[in-house]
Amino acid sequence: QKHLLGIKNLTEKDIELIYETAKTFKDVINRPIKKVPSLRDITIANVFFENSTRTRLSFELAEKRLSADVVNFSSSNSSVKKGETLLDTVNNILAMKVDMVVMRHSSPGAPHFLSKHIDANIVNAGDGTHEHPTQALLDTFSILEKHGTLQGVKVAIIGDILHSRVAISNIFALKKMGAEVMVCGPNTLLPKYISSLGVKVELDVMKALHWCDVANVLRIQLERQQIKYFPSLREYSLYYGINRRMLDQLDKEITIMHPGPINRGVELNSDVADSDHAIILDQVENGVAVRMSVLYLLAGLHN
Ligand code: CP
Numbered sequence: 001q002k003h004l005l006g007i008k009n010l011t012e013k014d015i016e017l018i019y020e021t022a023k024t025f026k027d028v029i030n031r032p033i034k035k036v037p038s039l040r041d042i043t044i045a046n047v048f049f050e051n052s053t054r055t056r057l058s059f060e061l062a063e064k065r066l067s068a069d070v071v072n073f074s075s076s077n078s079s080v081k082k083g084e085t086l087l088d089t090v091n092n093i094l095a096m097k098v099d100m101v102v103m104r105h106s107s108p109g110a111p112h113f114l115s116k117h118i119d120a121n122i123v124n125a126g127d128g129t130h131e132h133p134t135q136a137l138l139d140t141f142s143i144l145e146k147h148g149t150l151q152g153v154k155v156a157i158i159g160d161i162l163h164s165r166v167a168i169s170n171i172f173a174l175k176k177m178g179a180e181v182m183v184c185g186p187n188t189l190l191p192k193y194i195s196s197l198g199v200k201v202e203l204d205v206m207k208a209l210h211w212c213d214v215a216n217v218l219r220i221q222l223e224r225q226q227i228k229y230f231p232s233l234r235e236y237s238l239y240y241g242i243n244r245r246m247l248d249q250l251d252k253e254i255t256i257m258h259p260g261p262i263n264r265g266v267e268l269n270s271d272v273a274d275s276d277h278a279i280i281l282d283q284v285e286n287g288v289a290v291r292m293s294v295l296y297l298l299a300g301l302h303n
Contacts, residue, residue: 001014001298002115002121002298003111003115003121003122003123003124003298004122004123004124004133004134004294004298005111005112005115005122005124005131005133006124006130006131006133006169006172007131007133007136007137007169007172007173007176008131008172010133010172010173010176011176012176012177015137015140015173015176015177017297018137018141018290018293018294018297019137019141019144019293021292021293021296021297022137022141022286022289022290022292022293023289024293025065025288025289025292025293025296026286026289028065028289028292029065029288029289029292034065035064035065035066035067036065036066036067037067038066038067038296038299039063039066039067039068039295039296039299040067040068042066042068042069042099042100042299043068043069043070043071043097043098043099043100044059044063044068044069044070044071044098044099044100044101044102044295045070045071045072045073045093045094045098045100045101045102046059046060046063046070046071046072046073046102046125047073047089047090047093047101047102047103047104048072048073048074048075048103048104048125049075049080049086049103049104049105049106049110050075050104050105050106050126052104052125052126053260053261054259054260054261054284054287055104055125055126055132055134055135055287056072056104056125058284058287058288058291059102059123059125059134059291059295060072061288062288062289062291062292062295063295065288065292066292066295066296068100068295071093071096071098073089073093075089086105086110086113086114087113087114087117090103090114090118091118094118094119094120098120099120099121099299100120100121100122100123100295100298100299101114101118101120101121101122101123102122102123102125103122103123103124103125103127104125104126104127105126105127105128106127106128107127107128108127108128108129108130109127109128109130110127110128111123111124111127112127121298121299123294123295123298126165127165128165128224129162129163129164129165129168129224130165130168131165131168131169131172132165132166132169132259133169134287134290134291134294135165135166135169135170135259135287136166136169136170136172136173136174137173137290137294138283138286138287138290138291139166139170139173139216139257139259139283140170140173140174140177140179141286141289141290142257142279142282142283142286143155143179143214143255143257144177145282145286146214146255146279146282147213147214147255150174150177150178150179151177151178151179152178152179152180153179153180153213153214154179154180154182154211154212154213154214155170155174155179155180155181155182155212155213155214155215155216156181156182156183156184156202156208156209156211156212156214156215156216157170157171157181157182157183157184157199157216157218158183158184158185158205158208158215158216158217158218158240158242158267159184159185159189159217159218159219159220159240159267160185160189160218160219160220160221161183161185161189161190161191161194161218162185162188162189162190162191163189163221163224163225164218164221166216166218166259167183167218168197170216171183171197171199172197175197175198175199180200181198181199181200182199182200182201182202182208182211182212183199183200183201183202184201184202184203184204184205184207184208184240185203185240186203186231186236186239186240187203188231189220205239205240205242205246206246206249209242209246209247209250209254210250210251212254213252213254213255214254214255214256214257215242215254215255215256215257216257216258216259217242217256217257217258217267217268218258218259218267219258219261219262219263219266219267220233220236220263220266220267233263233266236266236267237265237266237267240267241265241266241267241268241269242256242267242268242269242272243269243271243272244269244271244272244275247272247275247277253277254277255277255278255279256268256272256273256275256277256278256279256280257278257279257280257283258273258278258280258283259283260280260283260284262280
Protein backbone atom coordinates (compact mmCIF):
# COMPACT_ATOMS: atom_id res chain seq x y z
CA GLN A 1 0.00 0.00 0.00
CA LYS A 2 1.07 3.59 -0.63
CA HIS A 3 -0.66 5.26 2.34
CA LEU A 4 -1.82 4.37 5.84
CA LEU A 5 -5.09 6.30 6.10
CA GLY A 6 -6.96 3.99 8.45
CA ILE A 7 -7.29 0.44 9.77
CA LYS A 8 -10.61 -0.16 8.00
CA ASN A 9 -9.02 -1.17 4.69
CA LEU A 10 -6.12 -3.22 6.10
CA THR A 11 -6.24 -7.02 5.99
CA GLU A 12 -5.31 -9.38 8.83
CA LYS A 13 -2.17 -10.21 6.80
CA ASP A 14 -1.21 -6.51 6.49
CA ILE A 15 -1.52 -6.12 10.26
CA GLU A 16 0.49 -9.30 10.95
CA LEU A 17 3.28 -8.00 8.69
CA ILE A 18 3.31 -4.69 10.60
CA TYR A 19 3.60 -6.59 13.93
CA GLU A 20 6.39 -8.87 12.64
CA THR A 21 8.37 -5.91 11.32
CA ALA A 22 7.73 -3.96 14.55
CA LYS A 23 9.16 -6.87 16.59
CA THR A 24 12.40 -6.65 14.61
CA PHE A 25 12.57 -2.88 15.09
CA LYS A 26 11.83 -3.22 18.82
CA ASP A 27 14.97 -5.38 19.09
CA VAL A 28 16.89 -2.69 17.16
CA ILE A 29 15.87 0.19 19.43
CA ASN A 30 16.80 -1.80 22.53
CA ARG A 31 20.38 -2.17 21.27
CA PRO A 32 23.13 0.29 22.28
CA ILE A 33 23.18 1.47 18.63
CA LYS A 34 19.50 2.19 18.05
CA LYS A 35 19.68 3.25 14.39
CA VAL A 36 19.38 1.40 11.08
CA PRO A 37 20.09 2.95 7.66
CA SER A 38 16.79 1.76 6.08
CA LEU A 39 15.31 5.20 5.19
CA ARG A 40 18.64 6.98 4.62
CA ASP A 41 17.50 8.56 1.33
CA ILE A 42 13.96 9.42 2.44
CA THR A 43 12.73 12.81 3.70
CA ILE A 44 9.65 12.86 5.95
CA ALA A 45 7.54 15.85 7.01
CA ASN A 46 5.53 15.60 10.23
CA VAL A 47 2.65 17.98 9.58
CA PHE A 48 0.57 18.59 12.69
CA PHE A 49 -2.56 20.78 12.62
CA GLU A 50 -3.54 19.60 16.12
CA ASN A 51 -1.66 19.27 19.41
CA SER A 52 0.27 16.10 20.17
CA THR A 53 2.96 14.87 22.54
CA ARG A 54 3.24 11.09 22.04
CA THR A 55 2.36 10.70 18.36
CA ARG A 56 4.56 13.57 17.11
CA LEU A 57 7.61 12.62 19.19
CA SER A 58 7.13 8.93 18.50
CA PHE A 59 7.00 9.46 14.71
CA GLU A 60 10.02 11.76 14.85
CA LEU A 61 12.02 9.21 16.84
CA ALA A 62 10.88 6.37 14.56
CA GLU A 63 12.01 8.37 11.51
CA LYS A 64 15.38 9.23 13.07
CA ARG A 65 15.96 5.61 14.17
CA LEU A 66 15.41 4.69 10.48
CA SER A 67 17.95 7.40 9.43
CA ALA A 68 15.37 9.45 7.49
CA ASP A 69 15.73 13.23 7.15
CA VAL A 70 12.95 14.84 9.20
CA VAL A 71 11.18 18.21 9.13
CA ASN A 72 8.45 19.19 11.58
CA PHE A 73 5.56 21.50 10.85
CA SER A 74 3.10 22.77 13.44
CA SER A 75 0.14 24.82 12.19
CA SER A 76 0.06 26.97 15.34
CA ASN A 77 3.23 28.87 14.36
CA SER A 78 2.88 28.63 10.57
CA SER A 79 1.43 30.58 7.63
CA VAL A 80 -1.83 28.66 8.12
CA LYS A 81 -2.48 31.50 10.55
CA LYS A 82 -2.25 33.89 7.56
CA GLY A 83 -4.95 31.95 5.66
CA GLU A 84 -2.91 29.37 3.68
CA THR A 85 -4.95 26.26 2.79
CA LEU A 86 -4.11 22.65 3.74
CA LEU A 87 -3.35 21.75 0.10
CA ASP A 88 -1.16 24.83 -0.49
CA THR A 89 0.68 24.17 2.78
CA VAL A 90 1.42 20.56 1.91
CA ASN A 91 2.30 21.30 -1.74
CA ASN A 92 4.82 23.91 -0.55
CA ILE A 93 6.37 21.36 1.83
CA LEU A 94 6.50 18.79 -0.99
CA ALA A 95 8.17 21.31 -3.33
CA MET A 96 11.12 21.03 -0.95
CA LYS A 97 11.44 17.36 -2.08
CA VAL A 98 9.67 15.56 0.75
CA ASP A 99 8.84 11.85 0.17
CA MET A 100 6.42 11.06 3.01
CA VAL A 101 3.93 13.12 5.00
CA VAL A 102 2.76 12.17 8.50
CA MET A 103 -0.31 14.26 9.19
CA ARG A 104 -2.60 15.03 12.11
CA HIS A 105 -5.67 17.16 11.44
CA SER A 106 -8.89 17.98 13.29
CA SER A 107 -11.04 17.33 10.19
CA PRO A 108 -12.11 13.73 9.55
CA GLY A 109 -10.94 12.72 6.05
CA ALA A 110 -8.19 15.37 5.73
CA PRO A 111 -5.46 12.78 4.90
CA HIS A 112 -7.81 11.04 2.43
CA PHE A 113 -8.36 14.39 0.68
CA LEU A 114 -4.60 14.95 0.51
CA SER A 115 -3.97 11.45 -0.84
CA LYS A 116 -6.08 12.33 -3.91
CA HIS A 117 -4.03 15.45 -4.65
CA ILE A 118 -0.39 14.66 -3.87
CA ASP A 119 2.15 12.02 -4.83
CA ALA A 120 3.91 11.46 -1.49
CA ASN A 121 3.08 8.60 0.91
CA ILE A 122 0.69 9.76 3.63
CA VAL A 123 0.39 8.41 7.15
CA ASN A 124 -2.67 9.43 9.13
CA ALA A 125 -1.57 10.46 12.64
CA GLY A 126 -5.18 11.12 13.68
CA ASP A 127 -7.96 12.84 11.70
CA GLY A 128 -10.67 14.35 13.89
CA THR A 129 -13.07 11.74 15.24
CA HIS A 130 -12.37 9.38 12.32
CA GLU A 131 -9.25 7.16 12.72
CA HIS A 132 -5.87 7.00 14.50
CA PRO A 133 -4.42 3.91 12.81
CA THR A 134 -0.93 3.83 14.33
CA GLN A 135 -2.44 4.16 17.82
CA ALA A 136 -4.60 1.07 17.18
CA LEU A 137 -1.62 -0.82 15.79
CA LEU A 138 0.53 -0.04 18.83
CA ASP A 139 -2.36 -0.80 21.20
CA THR A 140 -3.08 -4.19 19.64
CA PHE A 141 0.66 -4.94 19.38
CA SER A 142 0.92 -4.22 23.13
CA ILE A 143 -2.01 -6.57 23.91
CA LEU A 144 -0.41 -9.26 21.73
CA GLU A 145 2.88 -8.83 23.59
CA LYS A 146 1.19 -9.02 27.02
CA HIS A 147 -1.37 -11.80 26.34
CA GLY A 148 0.48 -13.80 23.64
CA THR A 149 -2.52 -13.64 21.28
CA LEU A 150 -5.36 -11.38 20.20
CA GLN A 151 -7.63 -14.30 19.28
CA GLY A 152 -10.48 -14.45 21.82
CA VAL A 153 -9.03 -11.76 24.10
CA LYS A 154 -11.86 -9.68 25.62
CA VAL A 155 -11.16 -5.96 25.28
CA ALA A 156 -13.43 -3.30 26.82
CA ILE A 157 -12.99 0.21 25.44
CA ILE A 158 -14.29 2.51 28.17
CA GLY A 159 -15.00 6.24 27.89
CA ASP A 160 -15.98 8.85 25.33
CA ILE A 161 -16.48 6.58 22.32
CA LEU A 162 -18.48 9.21 20.42
CA HIS A 163 -15.50 11.52 19.91
CA SER A 164 -12.73 8.91 19.82
CA ARG A 165 -10.74 8.04 16.71
CA VAL A 166 -8.70 5.73 18.97
CA ALA A 167 -11.84 3.71 19.77
CA ILE A 168 -12.87 3.35 16.12
CA SER A 169 -9.40 2.30 14.88
CA ASN A 170 -9.02 -0.09 17.83
CA ILE A 171 -12.40 -1.70 17.10
CA PHE A 172 -11.39 -2.30 13.45
CA ALA A 173 -7.98 -3.72 14.40
CA LEU A 174 -9.23 -5.88 17.29
CA LYS A 175 -12.11 -7.36 15.28
CA LYS A 176 -9.83 -8.16 12.31
CA MET A 177 -7.39 -9.92 14.66
CA GLY A 178 -10.07 -12.06 16.36
CA ALA A 179 -10.51 -10.24 19.69
CA GLU A 180 -13.92 -9.76 21.35
CA VAL A 181 -14.76 -6.09 21.82
CA MET A 182 -17.09 -4.25 24.21
CA VAL A 183 -17.58 -0.50 24.39
CA CYS A 184 -18.66 1.05 27.67
CA GLY A 185 -19.66 4.59 28.55
CA PRO A 186 -22.62 6.82 29.22
CA ASN A 187 -25.32 6.61 26.53
CA THR A 188 -24.65 10.22 25.52
CA LEU A 189 -21.04 9.34 24.62
CA LEU A 190 -21.80 6.21 22.55
CA PRO A 191 -22.45 6.71 18.81
CA LYS A 192 -25.82 5.36 17.63
CA TYR A 193 -24.17 3.14 14.96
CA ILE A 194 -21.66 1.51 17.33
CA SER A 195 -23.28 -1.95 17.63
CA SER A 196 -23.23 -2.22 13.80
CA LEU A 197 -19.42 -2.57 14.16
CA GLY A 198 -19.96 -5.95 15.86
CA VAL A 199 -19.16 -4.85 19.42
CA LYS A 200 -21.00 -5.43 22.69
CA VAL A 201 -22.38 -2.30 24.36
CA GLU A 202 -22.41 -1.89 28.16
CA LEU A 203 -23.40 1.14 30.24
CA ASP A 204 -22.22 -0.26 33.61
CA VAL A 205 -18.48 0.08 34.04
CA MET A 206 -18.24 -2.61 36.77
CA LYS A 207 -19.95 -5.12 34.42
CA ALA A 208 -17.47 -4.18 31.68
CA LEU A 209 -14.52 -4.67 34.05
CA HIS A 210 -15.86 -8.07 35.17
CA TRP A 211 -16.23 -9.14 31.51
CA CYS A 212 -12.90 -8.04 30.06
CA ASP A 213 -9.28 -9.21 30.04
CA VAL A 214 -8.09 -5.77 28.91
CA ALA A 215 -9.62 -2.35 29.63
CA ASN A 216 -8.57 0.40 27.22
CA VAL A 217 -9.57 3.58 29.05
CA LEU A 218 -10.21 6.79 27.10
CA ARG A 219 -10.48 10.39 28.23
CA ILE A 220 -13.47 12.68 27.67
CA GLN A 221 -12.55 14.74 24.59
CA LEU A 222 -13.91 18.13 25.62
CA GLU A 223 -12.13 19.80 22.67
CA ARG A 224 -14.40 17.91 20.22
CA GLN A 225 -17.68 18.60 22.01
CA GLN A 226 -19.69 21.25 20.12
CA ILE A 227 -22.38 21.22 22.79
CA LYS A 228 -22.11 20.48 26.50
CA TYR A 229 -22.60 16.76 26.90
CA PHE A 230 -23.93 14.95 29.95
CA PRO A 231 -22.16 13.88 32.06
CA SER A 232 -19.86 16.62 33.34
CA LEU A 233 -16.29 15.62 34.19
CA ARG A 234 -17.23 15.40 37.88
CA GLU A 235 -20.21 13.17 37.12
CA TYR A 236 -18.14 11.07 34.73
CA SER A 237 -15.45 10.44 37.32
CA LEU A 238 -18.12 9.51 39.90
CA TYR A 239 -19.83 6.90 37.68
CA TYR A 240 -17.07 5.78 35.29
CA GLY A 241 -13.73 6.71 36.84
CA ILE A 242 -11.66 3.55 37.45
CA ASN A 243 -9.89 3.16 40.77
CA ARG A 244 -7.98 0.40 42.58
CA ARG A 245 -10.97 -0.51 44.79
CA MET A 246 -12.91 -1.46 41.65
CA LEU A 247 -10.10 -3.68 40.34
CA ASP A 248 -9.82 -5.37 43.75
CA GLN A 249 -13.44 -6.56 43.38
CA LEU A 250 -12.62 -8.56 40.22
CA ASP A 251 -11.90 -12.29 40.31
CA LYS A 252 -8.97 -11.91 37.88
CA GLU A 253 -6.17 -9.50 37.03
CA ILE A 254 -6.98 -7.33 34.04
CA THR A 255 -4.65 -5.25 31.89
CA ILE A 256 -5.19 -1.49 31.94
CA MET A 257 -4.38 0.58 28.85
CA HIS A 258 -4.71 4.27 28.04
CA PRO A 259 -3.62 6.02 24.82
CA GLY A 260 -2.78 9.22 26.73
CA PRO A 261 -3.02 11.97 27.68
CA ILE A 262 -4.52 10.76 31.00
CA ASN A 263 -6.82 13.06 32.94
CA ARG A 264 -5.85 11.66 36.33
CA GLY A 265 -8.74 11.50 38.78
CA VAL A 266 -11.32 11.65 35.97
CA GLU A 267 -11.27 8.45 33.86
CA LEU A 268 -8.39 6.80 35.74
CA ASN A 269 -7.05 7.19 39.26
CA SER A 270 -3.30 7.24 39.84
CA ASP A 271 -3.58 4.06 41.97
CA VAL A 272 -4.52 2.27 38.71
CA ALA A 273 -2.55 4.29 36.14
CA ASP A 274 0.71 3.74 38.04
CA SER A 275 -0.02 0.14 39.13
CA ASP A 276 1.37 -3.16 37.83
CA HIS A 277 -1.96 -3.66 35.99
CA ALA A 278 -1.14 -0.78 33.64
CA ILE A 279 0.88 -1.13 30.42
CA ILE A 280 0.49 2.54 29.50
CA LEU A 281 4.21 3.27 29.12
CA ASP A 282 4.74 -0.05 27.28
CA GLN A 283 2.21 1.25 24.74
CA VAL A 284 4.33 4.40 24.32
CA GLU A 285 7.53 2.35 23.97
CA ASN A 286 5.89 0.10 21.37
CA GLY A 287 4.67 3.16 19.48
CA VAL A 288 8.17 3.89 18.18
CA ALA A 289 8.74 0.33 16.88
CA VAL A 290 5.26 0.15 15.31
CA ARG A 291 5.71 3.51 13.58
CA MET A 292 9.15 2.43 12.32
CA SER A 293 7.45 -0.65 10.90
CA VAL A 294 4.69 1.36 9.17
CA LEU A 295 7.14 3.87 7.63
CA TYR A 296 9.53 1.14 6.50
CA LEU A 297 6.75 -0.92 4.89
CA LEU A 298 5.17 2.12 3.15
CA ALA A 299 8.56 3.09 1.74
CA GLY A 300 8.39 -0.26 -0.08
CA LEU A 301 11.90 -1.30 0.86
CA HIS A 302 10.87 -4.78 2.10
CA ASN A 303 10.03 -6.18 -1.34
N1 CP B 1 -2.25 9.01 22.02
C1 CP B 1 -2.07 10.18 21.38
O1 CP B 1 -2.44 10.36 20.22
O2 CP B 1 -1.42 11.13 22.15
P1 CP B 1 -1.00 12.57 21.61
O3 CP B 1 -2.27 13.34 21.34
O4 CP B 1 -0.18 13.20 22.72
O5 CP B 1 -0.22 12.38 20.35
